[in-house]
Structures are given as structure tokens and as C-alpha cells.
Amino acid sequence: MDVLKEITKRAKTIDGQVMSYLEEGDNMKLNLAVRHYPSAGGKRLRPMMAQVVAQAVGGKGDKAIPFGSALEIIHNFTLVHDDVMDNDSMRRGRPAVHVLFDVPTAIIAGDALFARAFEIITSSDVPPEHINRLIKTTARTVWLIAEGQQEDMDLENIPVDQVAVDDYLKMIYKKTAVLFECAAEGGALIGGGSEEQIRSMKEYARLMGMGFQVWDDILALTGDEKQLGKPVGNDIRNGKRTLIVLHALHTMPRNDPRRAKLMKALGNDKATPEEIKQAIEVLEDCGAVDHARKTAAEYAVKAKEQLECLPPSLEREFLSGVIDFAVGRKV
Amino acid sequence: MDVLKEITKRAKTIDGQVMSYLEEGDNMKLNLAVRHYPSAGGKRLRPMMAQVVAQAVGGKGDKAIPFGSALEIIHNFTLVHDDVMDNDSMRRGRPAVHVLFDVPTAIIAGDALFARAFEIITSSDVPPEHINRLIKTTARTVWLIAEGQQEDMDLENIPVDQVAVDDYLKMIYKKTAVLFECAAEGGALIGGGSEEQIRSMKEYARLMGMGFQVWDDILALTGDEKQLGKPVGNDIRNGKRTLIVLHALHTMPRNDPRRAKLMKALGNDKATPEEIKQAIEVLEDCGAVDHARKTAAEYAVKAKEQLECLPPSLEREFLSGVIDFAVGRKV
Numbered sequence: 001m002d003v004l005k006e007i008t009k010r011a012k013t014i015d016g017q018v019m020s021y022l023e024e025g026d027n028m029k030l031n032l033a034v035r036h037y038p039s040a041g042g043k044r045l046r047p048m049m050a051q052v053v054a055q056a057v058g059g060k061g062d063k064a065i066p067f068g069s070a071l072e073i074i075h076n077f078t079l080v081h082d083d084v085m086d087n088d089s090m091r092r093g094r095p096a097v098h099v100l101f102d103v104p105t106a107i108i109a110g111d112a113l114f115a116r117a118f119e120i121i122t123s124s125d126v127p128p129e130h131i132n133r134l135i136k137t138t139a140r141t142v143w144l145i146a147e148g149q150q151e152d153m154d155l156e157n158i159p160v161d162q163v164a165v166d167d168y169l170k171m172i173y174k175k176t177a178v179l180f181e182c183a184a185e186g187g188a189l190i191g192g193g194s195e196e197q198i199r200s201m202k203e204y205a206r207l208m209g210m211g212f213q214v215w216d217d218i219l220a221l222t223g224d225e226k227q228l229g230k231p232v233g234n235d236i237r238n239g240k241r242t243l244i245v246l247h248a249l250h251t252m253p254r255n256d257p258r259r260a261k262l263m264k265a266l267g268n269d270k271a272t273p274e275e276i277k278q279a280i281e282v283l284e285d286c287g288a289v290d291h292a293r294k295t296a297a298e299y300a301v302k303a304k305e306q307l308e309c310l311p312p313s314l315e316r317e318f319l320s321g322v323i324d325f326a327v328g329r330k331v
Numbered sequence: 332m333d334v335l336k337e338i339t340k341r342a343k344t345i346d347g348q349v350m351s352y353l354e355e356g357d358n359m360k361l362n363l364a365v366r367h368y369p370s371a372g373g374k375r376l377r378p379m380m381a382q383v384v385a386q387a388v389g390g391k392g393d394k395a396i397p398f399g400s401a402l403e404i405i406h407n408f409t410l411v412h413d414d415v416m417d418n419d420s421m422r423r424g425r426p427a428v429h430v431l432f433d434v435p436t437a438i439i440a441g442d443a444l445f446a447r448a449f450e451i452i453t454s455s456d457v458p459p460e461h462i463n464r465l466i467k468t469t470a471r472t473v474w475l476i477a478e479g480q481q482e483d484m485d486l487e488n489i490p491v492d493q494v495a496v497d498d499y500l501k502m503i504y505k506k507t508a509v510l511f512e513c514a515a516e517g518g519a520l521i522g523g524g525s526e527e528q529i530r531s532m533k534e535y536a537r538l539m540g541m542g543f544q545v546w547d548d549i550l551a552l553t554g555d556e557k558q559l560g561k562p563v564g565n566d567i568r569n570g571k572r573t574l575i576v577l578h579a580l581h582t583m584p585r586n587d588p589r590r591a592k593l594m595k596a597l598g599n600d601k602a603t604p605e606e607i608k609q610a611i612e613v614l615e616d617c618g619a620v621d622h623a624r625k626t627a628a629e630y631a632v633k634a635k636e637q638l639e640c641l642p643p644s645l646e647r648e649f650l651s652g653v654i655d656f657a658v659g660r661k662v
Contacts, residue, residue, distance in 0.1 A: 025474075025478065026478055027478045027481045027482060027485070029481060029485065030477065030478055030481045078442075081438050081439075081442060084435075084438060085434070085435035085438055085439070103416070104415075104416035104480075104484055105481065105484075107412050107415060107416055107438060108412075108416070108477045108480050108481050109477075110438075110442070111409075111412060111441070111442075111445070111473065111477045112473075112474055112477035112478070114442070114445060114473075115470050115471075115472075115473035115474040115477065116470070116474055117470075118449055118466060118469075118470040119466075119467055119470035119471055119474070121466075122463050122466050122467040122470070127459075128458075128459035128460040128462070128463050129459040131459070131463050131466075132453050132459050132462050132463070135449060135450075135452075135453050135462075135466055136450055136453040138449075139446050139447070139448075139449040139450035139453070140446075140450055142442065142443075142445075142446035143356075143443055143446040143447055143450070146361065146439045146440075146442045146443035146446065147356065147357055147358045147361055147443070149435075149439050150358045150360060150361045150436065150439050151358060153435055153436075154358070154360065
């Protein structure tokens, strides 16, 4: 199965559905702001996860589209607010919402997207008690995402060599994995899966999300600049606390001269391209990048084990392929 | 019935309930930020409305407390974000969340409050299909509040004498009345009211909310500075588009010398206290304040008419008293 081709195909159908939910609205400016990120496309992995999981447990994928679209809209709401908070001016090759409009409009647009998402979930074609469960899970998920964003900012105020790997893992679980979890759990519920299948699909998605994020950090250091659409090594310059950096600092002896090289570039917005390059070489050389690759691969193996609760099907195969994509992709 | 005393009594019980919903959370800073406004008290009019309406249609008031608390939490979420957008540094005599912490934490705290609110609604002790309806109505309400905040900002960019009264009324409907509407509609549903009662209670709350806001604008010009806790006439200095100002500018002839006096102070942050005082005198003198008083009184009369769908009860009397409070209060 060509997973990337299947992802692209499914994303196209989902695109139209997501945008159809963002048509209604009285205020021109708010409508434009609300549609700005969702209309820029994306892989639509979260609605796709809900759809495919619903099919894989024996249900109809279409029934999961409203719920999945709501999660995509929530994902976009968090991007709008995150970009304000992090003062990022570009997203998906476009100006950020707060740059194109202004900060107040971006805050409101995020809130409006969030509200619309919950309205969409109530329109799901499933029994009312299942809708309640979807709402409850989604609301708890958004709370955790908010905590994750707060923890991410908290970690930035701790000297990087004092950040514990566990705190980093907890943070990326909340910032990234939890929304995938929610998508898979909801998809399994909508598809009529057993409680055991619901639990396994949730765990599958958590592991996939963790691997996805660790792989993201690897790509940001070792990927192809053109394919990524951003300068390789930006994370070093911004002093981002990634598994790779934490592992390097936790394992390299205090007097290791490579340590000084890494620290010189880390979080130094005046670092030269050569210094950034050297810092990346240190991370490769000390085994930190390999350690992250190994970690991502372990998440992938464990995620695939969770698929054993499913009967054999093309969808199960696709879910397995999604893992290989998440922890092996070049973009 | 001493309405203010009854409001204070009910608010005390509701306080504890609202705060109990904000205890859970992993991140210390976020927990503090989330609890900052709700813990400062307030009149709790929205949960009270849900509670009393549920009783007035013959149901148990306690059943409406989770839903009402969720609306109070949503009200607080909008205050946190509004204060960031309007750059207001004080609220209820305390520093604003974004001042006490920082802007990113305030944005996250608002999002987290919003998420918690929807989780709370799912815990309501009513049939699942009613919970769905509550969620849907609440989600639509928050979308409208977002539109209202956007429209408020849009109006600020239009010369004040070109702002239509209808646009102002539409804006305050969305910013203020819609959340009261939601409280009363939900309360009537939870209390087991008929569809006719649900409609009437919704309309009652809309009219009450409109009157409440118009009265608020009157108070801000003519109230007692000490009781209000803010300088009288701030709205003039900030150039706020209120019914009073719009009516004055729409009815005074172009060459009326009072017009120049008003325009000199309106939106002029360097206006002297004497100039502000003169502008307020113009608004009194030209009949604009009286017109607003009359408008608020009309909303009150119409709101009370909606109570006819209810059987006689202490709660019906209280709902009538709430109207007199909303459009007659001194604070």
C-alpha cells in the first residue's frame, strides 16, 4: 500500500467537509480569520485517524467525519493561539492569522473555531449518549492541550540541562499525542468497537503521536531544508528542549569539549550557520540523534502491536502504514 | 421580596459550586490563572438565571447548577480574553490575568476555562439528548459572543456619528444578552419546561440582557464613582459607542453648539475632567440619557410580559425582581 498516496486521497475528501463547517457566520473579518489556516490544507491526520479507525472496527467511516472535522478545527484553533503566544509570523507558507489581521482578531478566531468544533460534534449521527462521551473526551483533551502548551512555556524558563526527559515526554504527550488519542478513541466508539478495541486504538494513537513528535524533532535537525520549508537547525537557535538535546546533555560528561560547542549555539539567536552546523554534528556524534531514532522506532513497534485487536482489513494495513509514515517521513 | 438580598444569598451557594469545578489540574501556574477571576466573586447572574428558571417551570434548581456554572466559567473565559484584547489591566479590583501572569498564560487560561465548561455540561443530571441540546446551544452562543467582540472592535474603526443604532443593538445582543438567553433556555429545558416556556424564558432573558447593558452604559455616565469602582465618564474618554452617544449624535442638528462640546471630549484621552463633565451634561441636556432610560424601561416591561407563561411562584416573583435590579441598579 502506498500510504502517502492514500493519505493524500483521503485528505482531499476531508478538506471539503472541514471547510463546509466553516461557512456560516455573520462577520466578514471573523469568517476570513477563521478559515485562514484550515483553507491552507494539511495532512488532515486527525480526521483521517477517526475515519479509518471507525472503519477498522467494522463501522462506517463517514459517521466519524463530523467528529474528525471538529478535531481538525480544534487543531487549527490551537495553532492560531500558539502562533500568537510564540510570536510566529508564518504558518504553512502564509502569514499567521495575527499578522494578516491583528492579535485580538486571532484570539477571537481561535475561540470561534473552538466553539464551532463542539457544535459540529453534536451533529454526529450516533446515539446521544455516545455524543456525550465524545464531547467529554474532547473537552478533557483540550484542557490537556492547554496544560501542554503551558508546560512547554514553563520548560523554557528552566536551564536546558536541568530539564528532565520525563517532563519533556509528558509535555509532548499533552501537546501532540492527546489529540490523536482522542481521534482514535472517538473513531472506535463511533464505529461501534468494543471497549477493548476503544482502549487499544487510543493507546495506538498515543504511541503514534509520541513517535510522530520525536520524529518531528529529528527531521528539524537532519531533514532537507527545501522539503521542510524552514531552515534546518532552527530548533537549536531557539533553544528548543527536544529529546535529542536533553539526551545529549544528560549523557555527555561535563568536561566533554563537544558540550561547549553545543551550548554555544543552543538558544543563541546570534549563532552563525557554522556554529549551528557544528552543534548538529555534536548531536549526531554523541549518539543523541540515534537515541531519538531508536525511541521513535520503539513507539512504532508498540503502536503496531495495538493493532492486533482488529480483524485483518485494508484499514488495519493503512493504520500500520500510518505509523511507518509518522516515524519515517521526510516532510 | 428583597431581590438584592436574594441574589447575594444564592450567589454564595453558587460560588462554592463554580470553584469546585476548577480544582482539578496538573499545572500550578495554569490552575492559579484559571481560578483568578472566578475566585473574585461576582453576582453569578448567569448560573442564578439557569437555576431560578428551572425552578420556575417546576423543576429542581440544583439540576441546573452544573450547566449554570459552566456558563459562569464561559463568562469568565471571555473576560480573560477580552482584557487581553482591550489591554485592560484591572478587573474586579484585581490585576488582570495577563498582568498578574503574562499574555500567553492568559490566552491559555481562557482556552482551558472554555474546555472545562463543556466537560461540566456533560455531567448534568438530565437525559443525554438534553445534554446534547445544551452543548449545541452553548457552542452557538460562544460563537455569537466571539462575533459580538469582533463587531465591537469593528465599530471602533467607524466614525462614531456613522455608527447605526441597529449595529450597536446587534453587537450588545451578542456580547451580553446571548449568554443570558442561553442560561434561561437551558434552565427551562433542564427544569422540564414546555417548548413554549423554553421560548418565553429565552426571550425574557434576551430582553433582560439588552436592558442590563443599556443600563450599564447609563450607570457609567451618571452613577456614583465610589459605588462603581471606576471613574464616571471613562466611556466618553474612550470614545465608546453607546446608545446614549449614538442617539445624541443622530438627533442633534449639525450646527448645534452642544455637538462640538460632546465631540471635543469623545474619544479624547487628553480631555480634562471639566470637558468630560460638560460632555455628560450635553448628553443629559439633549435627552439622550432619558432616551436610554426609556429604552431600558421598555425592555423591562417586555421582559416581564414573558413571565406570564409561568405559574405564580416565589421564583416567578424573583425573576420579575431581577428585571428591576438589572435596569435600576446602582452598581
